[in-house]
Amino acid sequence: MRVAVTGGLIADGTGADLVPGTVLVEGERITAVLPPGEPLAEADVIDATGNIVAPGFVDLHSHADFSLGASPAAESQLAQGVTTLVAGNCGWSPFPITDLETLRAGTAFLGPKHDWSWNDLAGFAATLQPAVNLALQVGHCTLRIAAMGSAKRAPSPEELRTMQDLLRAAADQGAVGFSTGLIYAPGAYASSEEVAALVATAAECGLLYSTHIRNEGAGLLGALDEAIAAARAGGARLEISHLKAVGKANYGLVEAALEHLDKVDDVDLGWDAYPYTATSTTLTTRLPTWALAGGVLLGRLADPAERARIAEALRADVLLSPDSVVIASLPPGRYEDSRGLSLTEIARRDGVDAAEIVLRILESHQAAVSVVNHGMSEDDVTTVLEHPRTAVASDGWIMDATGPGHPHPRNFGTFPRVLGHYARARGILTLPEAIRRMTSLPATRLGLSDRGLVKPGTIADLVVLDPHKITDNSTYDDPWQLSTGINHVLVAGQPTLTDATPTAHHPGRIIGLTS
Secondary structure: OEEEEEEEEEOOOOOOOOEEEEEEEEOOEEEEEEOOOOOOOOOEEEEOOOOEEEEOEEEOOEOHHHOOOOOOOOHHHHOOOEEEEEEOOOOOOOOOOOOHHHHHHHOHHHOOOOOOOOOOHHHHHOOOOOOOEEEEEEEHHHHHHHHHOOOOOOOOHHHHHHHHHHHHHHHHOOOOEEEEEOOOOOHHHOOHHHHHHHHHHHHHOOOEEEEEOOOOOOOHHHHHHHHHHHHHHHOOEEEEOOOOOOOHHHOOHHHHHHHHHHOOOOOOEEEEEOOOOEEEEEHHHHOOHHHHHHHOHHHHHHOHHHHHHHHHHHHOOOOOOOOOEEEEEOOOOOOHHHOOOEHHHHHHHHOOOHHHHHHHHHHHOOOOOEEEEEOOOHHHHHHHHHOOOEEEOOOEOOOOOOOOOOOOOHHHHHHHHHHHHHHHHOOOOOHHHHHHHHOHHHHHHHOOOOOOOOOOOOEOOEEEEOOOOOEOOOOOOOOOOOOEOEEEEEEOOEEEEEOOEEOOOOOOOEEOOOO
């Protein structure tokens, strides 16, 4: 198949100025970038007049491994121009599996629609036939569950070796990274020494180390130091996931964090961020980690003494701002009509305080509750996005155009929001520079030399976008709105979005297995 993308301005992914030209694609690769008016042999023409032609966007931080199997068309991603998703983040991956019940309970807040018919990365990858590419990391929480369940203790030497062996096996099967989520049980139970040992194994296998660090509040700088020390000791490449400072008392701390990171010259490191002032995670992250030990939270909530102890810890949590925590999704149960409401609103309705309502919601919905937490400063978000080493990432997982619940708008609008709001409207980035942050920069972090650029010889993952119309339409109040302004998307040279309409083609591949 021969395709010519003509009439547009080319953003090559390096941040260089836009230039007019024609991108010629043969098969799955770009074969030439021609000046305007160059005679063309017979080809299918995509008219990009008035548009920008760019590399497909690479999302460094996604949880699509829990959703793409059930939603392979990835409509929400194509509408954003995303052609490659990097999953297995925050310490969670759907493999390896030795204790399925515990893994399912730990990942229930992501709402996976899996049949769980595999045991390892290769088995999982064989079930996928997506419209976009997927790069897979193996998660520390999942490794810990596979080796030692939800135990709140250090691993034995044998259990640590089991985690390392499972990590090596995943690397052999095509994993591109190893991730930790050190605010999530059971990953939160790990010492710095345990993490460093696994990071060293990841480095031996050539994997990226991606980390949702242990503290994003007052302890931000110390948590960064822990991640840097592990990467330094093991010789790993390091990716700090969605760099931010949470809680009003910590606003402005990102400036010190960026200065701190810029001074590190002996570790290959980078970081990513999403362009929103709200986070989204599981409601259980507000609980003390001991409450989740052993996977028996619901049993503890049924015990009056334990329940009172958990409630006391919640009342002492300075980061729990009930006005700012909104229910995003939960399975059927007593509070299923509370999606989109804050903890304050739900507590007022029940006539109880915020701590009690957290416990009631968790026990009524199998502790599988995701929330949106409005806890960051717009000035901080801007500061991080302005930094030239910041890659754009979504931390999303919803692939569909419509559905239940009240999810975070980042699932639908991350990349167009940077292009439309932060670049075009506010001017904190040029469009070519914003595109670099979503293309060559994340591709380089992954070690991919044949993606992220409009250059002869690279894979023809391409986006054609209208720079004047690119808009994120999803809001906190009305999240199920696809972005607009992405007109065409090619994945490996095949059209997956034509005239802003998804095609039936699913040419995505598992990067690391077949790339």
